[in-house]
Amino acid sequence: MDPVDSAEIPPIEALQSVFSLHETRRDGERILYYGESLVPEQMLVREVWPSFRQAGYEIQVATTPAGREDIIVARPVTNGTDGIPWKNLGLFFATVLSTMIVGALAWYHVPGSEILSNPATVLQAWPFTAAVLGVLTTHELGHYALSRYHGVDVSLPYLIPFIVPFGTLGAIIQMRGQIPDRKALFDIGVAGPLAGLAATIVVTAVGLSLPPMTVPESMVRGSGQVIIFNNPPLLNLIAAILGEQTSYPDPTTTAHPVIIGGWVGMFFTVLNLLPVGQLDGGHIIRAMLGEAQERLAAFVPIALFGLAAYLHYGLGYSFNESVGIWAFWGFLSIFIAYRGPADPIDDAPIGPARMAVGLLTFALGALCFLLVPIEMMTV
Structure with missing residues (x-):
């Protein structure tokens, strides 16, 4: 130096x-x-x-x-990307590949041996990949756009490849700059869920309009147990408006996999809107309530552990169903809360218009909530 x-x-x-x-x-x-x-x-x-x-x-x-x-x-201050964002592109293509492979195996029921002999068969799952990544990327681009609007230094989205059931753990962006005020914090925080929900509604409507899939009978007979993804209220509402069905009496008939993109969007919205730390809900509540957000955040782990205990001891669900989801997020929320919320430079209130938008966002998030997101069914 x-x-x-x-x-x-x-x-x-x-x-x-x-x-x-x-x-x-x-x-x-x-x-x-x-x-x-x-x-x-x-x-x-x-x-x-x-x-x-x-x-x-x-x-x-x-x-x-x-x-x-x-x-x-x-x-x-970085006013844009510095050269080609190789890390973002690498993760994007890796996540496209992982979601396509998982989509082909788990949702389009392509045998693994067929994929090994002809890798091009994974392309059958491109609608699933487009639906899942479209929803997740739109969510993060909402944050990105409003961060740039408010002059906050922020990275492009990083997609995270994974394995079953969706082939991805979601996407994140990295905020490298200070948040100028609570209005900017609110706008950045709320932009992701609202943009993601708009994409989720479109993807769900498209998925409902597509014909159902046929599951090979041999796979149904040999599976013993299958994972059931229950419908959030918002998904049922969209289906009712369009006059489409989401379930079928024949176990060999399932809804089109594109609908899973909508399900993922709704479930990730619920998790992101938890009012703790630097999750979207934490940003929004910090902007709405100021430093009182930390007192509210302290109850989030308690509520999540309470949900897990109620499902297990009250309703008899096992840990590998929804009990494990809420218990995991209970522990994770402790860590997120420990890191604390974002602190804007100017702590002046945001005003009634943004308060109303914040309440609307949490109301829409409530339509995505399910006490039992997944459960096991014997077939």
Whole structure:
């Protein structure tokens, strides 16, 4: 790291009243300010962020390994992708492949031996892949678009390949910049669920209009038990409006796999709207209620463990059904809550219009909730 001429860096007068500056050094594109903070960290960021942001820099506060000095780390704001986003593209193509393979095996009932002898048979599952990834990607692009609108440095979506039952664990984006105010935090948080739900409704409607699939009778007879994905209220509502059915008395007949894209969108919406930490619901509630969000978040793990206990001890469901889902998310929500919510620079209230949109978003999320998302059935 090299010393920096004060003429080459953002105006340091913004630091004078809140930070005792000892030394300034450059580390690549980053500029590091060593010294002692004269105010709490959140107040320090709130005071100096506007000047640095206007000069084209994002800031973070850290301490030296020995804890003897505070460090303000300033780095240039990224206004777009820097070159070709190879990691994003690599994960995208890997997830396309994983969802297509899983779709072919689990939802289009293509025998594994047939896929091994002719890999092109996985292309039968492209509608399933398009439905699942379309919903998940639209959700993340909602966050991305509103982050860019508010000038927040954010990555392109990262899709996550996985195995059964969907071939993916979802998608994420990485927010690298500070959130300027609660309005921006709200807009970014709510954009994902609303965009994802719009795509979910379209995908569900398309899936319901497609003809049902026929399951080979040999697969039904030899399976013993099958996983049943129960319908969220929103899926039943869309089916009722369109006059389409979602289940069939013949066990060898199932709804078209594209509908699973809608189911995935609804289930992921419920999970993302949990009002804890830096999940979408945590962002929205933090923007709506301010710091009171943390008190609400403390009840989320309790509620999820309560759901798991009620399903197991009250209704007799096993752990490999929905009990395990809610128990897992109970533990995960503890970790998410421990990391804390996003803290915007300006903590002014968001106003009644956004409050109404927030309530509407949670109401739509409630239409996607199922006490028993999956269960096992003997055939």
